[in-house]
Amino acid sequence: MLRRLDLPPVWMALSGLTMLLIALWTPWRFDADLWGWLAMLLGAGAIFLAAPQFLLAATPIMPRNDPDKLLTTGIFGFSRNPIYLGMLLILLGWGLILGAPPALLIPFGFAALIDKRFIREEEGRLLARFPDQAPAYLARVRRWL
Template sequence: MSVSDKTRPNVLPWPPMLLGIAALASIGLGWLAPLPAPSARWVSLLGGALALLGLALDVWAILTMRSAKTNILPHRAADRLVTWGPFGFSRNPIYLANTWLLAGIGLAFGNAWFIVFALLSALAVDRLAIRREERHLAIRFGNDWIEYAAQTPRWLIR
């Protein structure tokens, strides 16, 4: 086993931790200091659709990683570079899905704190996880990673 096989991008699994913190903070602040989102029916429906889209993207990305027989935990070393399925249009479809899920919940239930924390958690995930994961993947997969990263946006658009 080489040195790069033993390395891992993070000690802590930041993305799921940040998702949980964002959800709990949104719920708590929703009770203590409500920040209402627009309450029109179409906004709630849009939010529900966005949350479902986020959930579907999460499941698709997880199943894609499992079919590739690679590690899914964000604080462990990558076994394989997955570039197909949802990873063909975003290098981070799970983190994108989590952001959509939080924002959708906020719109669906009229709690704008979810939208605020969706954006804050996406920024924190980018800094605490994605940048480190990308360094790990560059070391682990070399030119394959460089080519993939050049073709596929980090989130959804460049």
């Protein structure tokens, strides 16, 4: 049961909730709503550009599934993990909207957790499944941005 809940969107939601709780107990605030909404919009855009590429390539979008195709074009030409990058930008935007400085630490913890629990394993799967193409792709395109 817990293994099925160990998914990036669940970690993102828990991170966002943690940020909200921190903001509720933080007395000092700053105002950066415009930048927050911009970051969230960019994050959502990255996700909405990446997700259809999985569908069009008929390869699994879910973590821990073996890929059928190596995605290297479109947004995947700029970031190896545009969906995770989008989630990170959404959390950073949420932190800016909340305006609580301690809450802005949580997205960095989210990025470290996603890197350790998902990205490293996914890169290993790419190397195993596409030994001829994946090394060049991993060398050419950065993990986040």
